[in-house]
Amino acid sequence: xxxxxxxxxxxxxxxxxxxxxxxxxxxxxxxxxxxxxxxxxxxxxxxxxxxxxxxxxxxxxxxxxxxxxxxxxxxxxxxxxxxxxxxxxxxxxxxxxxxxxxxxxxxxxxxxxxxxxxxx
Numbered sequence: 001x002x003x004x005x006x007x008x009x010x011x012x013x014x015x016x017x018x019x020x021x022x023x024x025x026x027x028x029x030x031x032x033x034x035x036x037x038x039x040x041x042x043x044x045x046x047x048x049x050x051x052x053x054x055x056x057x058x059x060x061x062x063x064x065x066x067x068x069x070x071x072x073x074x075x076x077x078x079x080x081x082x083x084x085x086x087x088x089x090x091x092x093x094x095x096x097x098x099x100x101x102x103x104x105x106x107x108x109x110x111x112x113x114x115x116x117x118x119x120x
Contacts (some may be wrong), residue, residue, distance in 0.1 A: 029084045029103055030082045030083070031074070031083070032073060033071075033073040034070070035087070036069050036070030036092040036093075037070055039118075041119040042070070042117060042118060042119060044114060044116055045066065045116065045117035047112060048113045050113070051107070052109060054106070055107075057100055058101050059098055060099045061096070061098045062097055062115050064096070064115070064117050067118050068092060068093070068096075069092065069118055070092065070116040071099075074112050074114075079109055083102065084102045085101055086099065086102070097115075
């Protein structure tokens with residue numbers, strides 16, 4: 001008696017075929033990012049906006065006299081494709097940070113960046 005039914009064999013072959021062929025899946029990105037921790041004494045030290053219609057990739061720089069404790073990045077609305085954020089210079093806890101934003105070729109939404117700093 002055969003060990004497997006036709007349906008089980010077909011399913012096993014389909015799974016094997018799907019896993020044998022590598023498929024590249026492009027990330028559509030997210031619509032918000034958050035880096036760091038906001039302490040009760042931290043303050044919102046700056047806001048920046050990357051406008052609708054901006055071509056990506058785009059670099060967004062910010063420098064402060066106080067250490068940056070957190071950064072929130074939010075898209076104004078949800079679209080088919082989100083954006084990706086990468087810190088390319090500086091870091092949380094330092095006085096300067098640069099984000100590289102990559103997403104749709106031309107942004108169909110604006111992205112707001114909120115920078116939080118240690119209290120003076």
